[in-house]
Amino acid sequence: MFILDKAATCVDTNSITKALKLWIVWLEETEIDPFSPAALHYKSPTYGFKEELLLKVNYHKSISYNTAANYINVIKNFYQFLGDINVIEPTLFFRHEQKFNGRGKAINATDLSIRPLRKHQGSSLNPLTKSECTVLLSIIEKLSRRDYLMIMLMLGCGLRGQEVITMNSCLFSSEVFSENEAFLIQGLEIGPDVGVMTKFSIPRELFITKVLYEEVLDFVEDANYLRALKKAPSQDNYKPLFLLSNGNRINKSTLYNVWTKIKKEFAESTGKPLAHKPHDLRATFGSNLLRLLADEVAHIDDALHLVKTAMGHKNVVQTMKYVSHLSRRDTLAQAAEVLDAAAIKFYIGDSL
Missing domain, CATH: 1.10.443.10 (Intergrase catalytic core)
Known part of the structure; x- marks a missing residue:
């Protein structure tokens, strides 16, 4: 129903399908209930998947930041869609927050957003031997x-x-x-x-x-x-x-x-x-x-x-x-x- 709704608004559903497929496979492997919010982020169907995507970007190197950002946005939109038809309460799975772009302009975002990690000079780790x-x-x-x-x-x-x-x-x-x-x-x-x-x-x-x-x-x-x-x-x-x-x-x-x-x-x-x-x-x-x-x-x-x-x-x-x-x-x-x-x-x- 979610994909059909997007198709009806002339949205390319290819990336949506890929994101949902990857998410469902991850849910099955981790045995996480997509309709149950969790106190621990790594057990959450939304925050946990966000961290899984970040691992794929930074550790496995299997997807790019842009792909990860698009995929988590699909999941966010899916939960928003479920909220619109009164299936779940979206705020149990992510929070809206106001952020500012490089020009200081306020933009609406959520705490599921994925952005490239900024590198700062001298920020490397230096553990004791x-x-x-x-x-x-x-x-x-x-x-x-x-x-x-x-x-x-x-x-x-x-x-x-x-x-x-x-x-x-x-x-x-x-x-x-x-x-x-x-x-x-x-x-x-x-x-x-x-x-x-x-x-x-x-x-x-x-x-x-x-x-x-x-x-x-x-x-x-x-x-x-x-x-x-x-x-x-x-x-x-x-x-x-x-x-x-x-x-x-x-x-x-x-x-x-x-x-x-x-x-x-x-x-x-x-x-x-x-x-x-x-x-x-x-x-x-x-x-x-x-x-x-x-x-x-x-x-x-x-x-x-x-x-x-x-x-x-x-x-x-x-x-x-x-x-x-x-x-x-x-x-x-x-x-x-x-x-x-x-x-x-x-x-x-x-x-x-």
């Missing part, structure tokens, strides 16, 4: 508990600097720890609702191992932290995880001062410079997690979607940058290797 990580871990174990955990949350959880700075200690409790028996703590969401400033204000589940979670829990239950917390401004359901001596929350300068100290110690220890920024810790986490998942799951596409979720990427194109590091022999073989090495002092009872 295995040898660099080994030295880094030995250095941060000598830092204060606060500074050690700041770095570990970036390296072991893939947090951005701003997310570490605004992390809420209320997320760390004995109840949550005791409820989780798996290797990873599950169901812990970060975002503006809990005071954590994620990129684009998009909430996501925090990827954190139980070992690292317990280290943070020990920190927030320590008398030194509790004394510092008494100086902090009182806020409902929000307590800064990392504080200055005056009770104020840490800032970017705090993080960069710690990193400068680490770089100095690294150079003195190895005779080589640590040519990395704090954000490269997040890149290290993403690269290692993708490598680990690529060995564990059947398809690289599935691994990419899992890394996308853990990293809080807006779309899978951002995650594609990590694929190039899968073949780097000097990169850590597994993300857990870093976490286990950092957790040694916890198991033997050493203190910082």
Whole structure:
């Protein structure tokens, strides 16, 4: 009926047929119901297909950006058509949004739109090597508990600097720890609702191992932290995880001062410079997690979607940058290797 409707308005139905055929095959392979919206984008019949098309453009190189844009537009129009005849509510499958073109003119669009990814100079990833990580871990174990955990949350959880700075200690409790028996703590969401400033204000589940979670829990239950917390401004359901001596929350300068100290110690220890920024810790986490998942799951596409979720990427194109590091022999073989090495002092009872 949808194709007939387009044919009646003198629209070339060839590309429409190709788009629908590819979409239906994908729906069957993924066992996704086209009439059921999903909370997770990769399980959605619209957003999931958009990410599938982006994979075909950037990873498989089987279609062009223009073709992908046309195909997702067909699916958007299909759902709009179903809405017009009162079969479904289109807003459950995509959202309208206003964007601006190069001339500053407002245009109507949807969040399904596909556009070529702009390349910015200096935006390539620079994850730490295995040898660099080994030295880094030995250095941060000598830092204060606060500074050690700041770095570990970036390296072991893939947090951005701003997310570490605004992390809420209320997320760390004995109840949550005791409820989780798996290797990873599950169901812990970060975002503006809990005071954590994620990129684009998009909430996501925090990827954190139980070992690292317990280290943070020990920190927030320590008398030194509790004394510092008494100086902090009182806020409902929000307590800064990392504080200055005056009770104020840490800032970017705090993080960069710690990193400068680490770089100095690294150079003195190895005779080589640590040519990395704090954000490269997040890149290290993403690269290692993708490598680990690529060995564990059947398809690289599935691994990419899992890394996308853990990293809080807006779309899978951002995650594609990590694929190039899968073949780097000097990169850590597994993300857990870093976490286990950092957790040694916890198991033997050493203190910082």
